[in-house]
Amino acid sequence: xxxxxxxxxxxxxxxxxxxxxxxxxxxxxxxxxxxxxxxxxxxxxxxxxxxxxxxxxxxxxxxxxxxxxxxxxxxxxxxxxxxxxxxxxxxxxxxxxxxxxxxxxxxxxxxxxxxxxxxxxxxxxxxxxxxxxxxxxxxxxxxxxxxxxxxxxxxxxxxxxxxxxxxxxxxxxxxxxxxxxxxxxxxxxxxxxxxxxxxxxxxxxxxxxxxxxxxxxxxxxxxxxxxxxxxxxxxxxxxxxxxxxxxxxxxxxxxxxxxxxxxxxxxxxxxxxxxxxxxxxxxxxxxxxxxxxxxxxxxxxxxxxxxxxxxxxxxxxxxxxxxxxxxxxxxxxxxxxxxxxxxxxxxxxxxxxxxxxxxxxxxxxxxxxxxxxxxxxxxxxxxxxxxxxxxxxxxxxxxxxxxxxxxxxxxxxxxxxxxxxxxxxxxxxxxxxxxxxxxxxxxxxxxxxxxxxxxxxxxxxxxxxxxxxxxxxxxxxxxxxxxxxxxxxxxxxxxxxxxxxxxxxxxxxxxxxxxxxxxxxxxxxxxxxxxxxxxxxxxxxxxxxxxxxxxxxxxxxxxxxxxxxxxxxxxxxxxxxxxxxxxxxxxxxxxxxxxxxxxxxxxxxxxxxxxxxxxxxxxxxxxxxxxxxxxxxxxxxxxxxxxxxxxxxxxxxxxxxxxxxxxxxxxxxxxxxxxxxxxxxxxxxxxxxxxxxxxxxxxxxxxxxxxxxxxxxxxxxxxx
Numbered sequence: 001x002x003x004x005x006x007x008x009x010x011x012x013x014x015x016x017x018x019x020x021x022x023x024x025x026x027x028x029x030x031x032x033x034x035x036x037x038x039x040x041x042x043x044x045x046x047x048x049x050x051x052x053x054x055x056x057x058x059x060x061x062x063x064x065x066x067x068x069x070x071x072x073x074x075x076x077x078x079x080x081x082x083x084x085x086x087x088x089x090x091x092x093x094x095x096x097x098x099x100x101x102x103x104x105x106x107x108x109x110x111x112x113x114x115x116x117x118x119x120x121x122x123x124x125x126x127x128x129x130x131x132x133x134x135x136x137x138x139x140x141x142x143x144x145x146x147x148x149x150x151x152x153x154x155x156x157x158x159x160x161x162x163x164x165x166x167x168x169x170x171x172x173x174x175x176x177x178x179x180x181x182x183x184x185x186x187x188x189x190x191x192x193x194x195x196x197x198x199x200x201x202x203x204x205x206x207x208x209x210x211x212x213x214x215x216x217x218x219x220x221x222x223x224x225x226x227x228x229x230x231x232x233x234x235x236x237x238x239x240x241x242x243x244x245x246x247x248x249x250x251x252x253x254x255x256x257x258x259x260x261x262x263x264x265x266x267x268x269x270x271x272x273x274x275x276x277x278x279x280x281x282x283x284x285x286x287x288x289x290x291x292x293x294x295x296x297x298x299x300x301x302x303x304x305x306x307x308x309x310x311x312x313x314x315x316x317x318x319x320x321x322x323x324x325x326x327x328x329x330x331x332x333x334x335x336x337x338x339x340x341x342x343x344x345x346x347x348x349x350x351x352x353x354x355x356x357x358x359x360x361x362x363x364x365x366x367x368x369x370x371x372x373x374x375x376x377x378x379x380x381x382x383x384x385x386x387x388x389x390x391x392x393x394x395x396x397x398x399x400x401x402x403x404x405x406x407x408x409x410x411x412x413x414x415x416x417x418x419x420x421x422x423x424x425x426x427x428x429x430x431x432x433x434x435x436x437x438x439x440x441x442x443x444x445x446x447x448x449x450x451x452x453x454x455x456x457x458x459x460x461x462x463x464x465x466x467x468x469x470x471x472x473x474x475x476x477x478x479x480x481x482x483x484x485x486x487x488x489x490x491x492x493x494x495x496x497x498x499x500x501x502x503x504x505x506x507x508x509x510x511x512x513x514x515x516x517x518x519x520x521x522x523x524x525x526x527x528x529x530x531x532x533x534x535x536x537x538x539x540x541x542x543x544x545x546x547x548x549x550x551x552x553x554x555x556x557x558x559x560x561x562x563x564x565x566x567x568x569x570x571x572x573x574x575x576x577x578x579x580x581x582x583x584x585x586x587x588x589x590x591x592x593x594x595x596x597x598x599x600x601x602x603x604x605x606x607x608x609x610x611x612x613x614x615x616x617x618x619x620x621x622x623x624x625x626x627x628x629x630x631x632x633x634x635x636x637x638x639x640x641x642x643x644x645x646x647x648x649x650x651x652x653x654x655x656x657x658x659x660x661x662x663x664x665x666x667x668x669x670x671x672x673x674x675x676x677x678x679x680x681x682x683x684x685x686x687x688x689x690x691x692x693x694x695x696x697x698x699x700x701x702x703x704x705x706x707x708x709x710x711x712x713x714x715x716x717x718x719x720x
Contacts, residue, residue: 001085007117012146013133016128019081019096022078023077023104024052024075025080026070027048027071028060029069050080051109052110055107062173117193117195132195134194201238201356201360204236206359213358214228220370220371228347231352241311249313251309252309253306253308254306254307254308256305260299262296274291287308324366335366337367338368339367340369341371344374374417378392379420381420407548407549409425411490435501435505444558446530447533447534461524463529465639467583469532470581473581474579476496477539477543510645515529516529540555545572549570592629595667595668596625596632602665604616604646612676617682618647619675619676624674648678686706
């Protein structure tokens with residue numbers, strides 16, 4: 001039988017030859033002296049060889065034989081089953097067996113089989129009751145079972161085994177071949193497959209219980225439930241032993257007389273007591289006799305001499321037992337855990353190991369919910385790993401940008417998927433952080449004279465736009481709270497960022513500046529605005545506290561509290577939605593106001609580009625609007641100019657036609673805006689352009705409104 005292999009060092013463990021049941025095999029004779037391989041003629045040239053018919057030409061070409069003869073009819077591999085062959089250099093027979101994994105990609109169609117050195121070979125050995133010969137020790141060195149190769153490392157034995165075949169005239173040809181082979185992911189060296197005695201948990205006896213427990217757990221994202229179910233359903237057993245010189249020992253003993261394993265509840269309890277007092281190193285420091293209860297004997301033969309197990313527990317068994325080691329030993333904690341959080345590779349690791357130990361020991365899952373994270377990716381999209389050397393140290397990021405930026409980045413990315421890291425991404429996060437921080441600074445700067453207990457305005461007395469801002473705040477609280485509860489931290493980031501950038505900075509706060517800076521300090525208009533600002537900043541600090549821990553604390557310490565604030569934002573109650581501020585009708589009306597505000601802003605920008613004005617407060621706008629839009633704007637009354645952030649604003653008469661030079665909206669049919677230079681001069685206090693500037697002899701640089709405010713201040717009224 002002509003056999004081909006890429007691992008000559010496994011030949012000492014050969015116990016069979018495998019053929020495919022459906023392939024055709026033919027007997028081939030080559031005249032004496034024609035099989036001239038690189039190591040001389042085949043001993044006794046003219047011998048008959050069995051080769052798979054489709055591989056015949058390639059095999060003979062590799063052997064350097066151009067003159068050969070097929071001397072019989074082809075037979076199916078199944079007809080060869082049970083034939084006996086003799087091992088070329090070991091005094092042992094190797095039967096012919098059948099295997100579907102035999103291929104015609106390379107070789108001779110006959111596969112050398114060593115159950116001690118491969119998963120498929122081992123399965124074939126079980127099917128045919130073949131002996132499992134495993135002549136390598138834990139170091140990959142041949143034991144006495146390796147015969148004349150004893151003491152050699154397996155990689156060094158390749159040359160010696162080839163020479164042995166050559167000396168016996170059993171080597172037809174040899175050469176170097178680059179091919180795919182399993183390698184260790186950590187050190188990059190080829191893997192040696194060895195059959196060895198191991199400790200197993202027959203988890204398939206608990207599969208149904210495990211699957212039922214999985215259904216009672218919240219899996220985040222929901223799709224990961226199918227992933228863990230598939231892995232659990234298909235797993236027949238769990239090998240919990242490892243061959244290491246460190247770790248948690250398996251507390252088993254072996255009788256030196258008969259080899260029987262001694263592992264009973266009594267012996268385990270005795271070892272556990274020693275480990276509890278001395279630590280797990282006691283197993284390695286003590287002799288077997290010192291680790292066993294007094295008078296312990298072998299239940300099989302009655303002998304009293306034992307050796308310790310040298311295998312340790314699989315580390316997944318260690319970490320998979322952590323729920324018991326942590327939750328069941330601390331009275332302040334409960335079992336099961338509220339949440340397990342790890343990377344998506346842990347469905348076959350920690351998540352699953354924890355599930356099996358809990359199911360076997362307690363009949364339930366060790367967690368109420370499981371959240372799966374992605375991996376960190378570098379700027380090229382590669383997974384960060386120690387072996388690639390492309391890891392970015394979080395400490396470096398925190399040292400360069402600050403811890404809150406790092407935390408905000410974690411909220412920015414959807415960490416349930418793989419998470420890219422790059423300078424561009426951090427630049428976006430930094431910009432968002434700056435916006436949030438500056439928004440908070442503006443809010444706090446305008447609350448310096450505000451006492452929430454004495455100055456807060458009742459809802460019914462507040463200006464409509466301030467009530468709208470608090471309505472929007474309730475929606476933000478609701479969305480952010482829901483996002484936190486669903487572990488959708490990127491939604492927290494985007495909701496808060498949009499609220500600060502769009503609702504506040506781009507509209508509400510910009511529109512509010514005039515009222516905050518120029519209205520009398522204690523006026524209803526200003527206190528109404530401050531009431532809204534105080535509620536917004538107090539809620540934002542608490543909403544941001546889980547992410548921007550340090551920034552939220554800074555904000556919290558600067559908020560006017562009136563004597564009733566908690567000493568830390570981390571001790572404050574979570575903000576709740578206040579139904580007093582929820583007003584769908586108000587929201588709908590102001591959605592239309594904002595849409596019209598944005599259209600007018602486009603008209604102002606066109607005027608600025610045309611150099612008609614330098615900035616919006618120089619402008620007076622006349623708005624030609626359809627009936628519905630006109631009604632919305634008319635409802636703002638005297639606040640129309642301040643909402644549009646211009647000095648003067650007018651609504652054209654119904655039905656009036658806009659002039660040809662008017663700006664016309666693409667978004668709102670029939671809407672047109674005329675932008676002109678505002679009449680009057682610039683007030684040095686409010687910066688608006690008003691005709692009344694200069695009319696007051698005492699305060700000639702101020703407009704009529706500011707003159708009134710300043711005179712009120714000079715008569716003892718509070719002023720900003």
